[in-house]
Amino acid sequence: MKAMVLRKVGERLACEARPIPRPGNGELLIRVEACAVCRTDLHIMDGELPDVRVPIVPGHEVVGIVDAAGPGVSSSLIGARVGVGWLGRACGHCSYCAGGQENLCDEPTFTGYTRDGGFATHMLADAAFAFPLEGFSDAIATAPLMCAGLIGWRSLQIAGPAHRIGLYGFGAAAHIIAQICRWQGRDVYAFTRSGDAPAQALARSLGACWVGSSGEMPPEPLDAAIIFAPVGPLIPIALKAVRKGGRVVCGGIHMSDIPQFPYRLLWQERQIVSVANLTRQDGIDFLAIAPQAGIRTTTRTYPLEQANEALDDLRSGRLQGAAVLVP
Secondary structure: OOEEOOOOOOOOOOOEEEOOOOOOOEEEEEEEEEEEHHHHHHHHHHHOOOOOOOOOOOOOOEEEEEEEEEEOOOOHHHHOOEOEEEOEOOOOHHHHOOOHHHHHHEEEEEEEEEOOOEEEEEEEEEHEEEEEEOOOHHHHHHHHHHHHHHHHHHHHHHHOOEEEEEEEEEHHHHHHHHHHHHHHOOOEEEEEOOOHHHHHHHHHHOOOEEEEEEEOOOOEEEEEEOOOOOOHHHHHHHHHHHEEEEEEEOOEEEEEEOOOOHHHOOOOOOEEEEOOOOOOHHHHHHHEEEEEEEOOEEEEEEHHHHHHHHHHHHHHHHOOEEEEEOO
């Protein structure tokens, strides 16, 4: 098999030839069809997340075919298309797992961070955390749903029944969740980097009722805002934009420091809430709704060996939608 490997934090990925792994107890061997590239992959490579296990194969937006099943897994799964996301495993016995919050598990495993991920031709996955993708025939279009879609969905659920919703950072997650919002009848206000005409055009094409730069105020107060860009200074800006009782949801796993801001921005029962990981139920719910909402992902494909180029394009803001690696 072939894999793009992070050998040392801060370095570029190296292409390696490896033996195809054998699935252990409860595991699947997946032949990767497509793996989308996430900003979290950059956070891992840059050491912005703690305790990066190297060497590691990044990638946690995976679509592939089950080639083999380990002990304890039904052989009927062989040949099926499945998806693998960020949460690779949860312990199942801590208080969070017992309380339906496996996204906050005390002993989690994360795909592409603490176990090898999908920047490869093959990977292993815990069968209990692989999503069946029967009916999703386009692997490339589906790959971004496995994180950008899932974390966007969880963020939207936490935002609550907001009619006027602002999306800060119109990238892979926002371009998916904007479509869900429009399908649900919500008004979408899209905030991009100043002068990012392609992102603003994409937002308009997906039905945003207002598009502007992140520093602008919308024409009317928002009911809620979701921040997908990893930029801490956006939090006080978003607080200014939401109405009394409004909610600001931070949808990223990493964000730069939040600057000091006056209490009056938070007063009147405004809230700041973070999103951590996802649960399997999030995946089940979102993957049932995505076809109904007619989600269409905007993607740019790269051969697996060009993973570094895809990451460079993501880092520099040259992408619209999502980058997808294809072995």
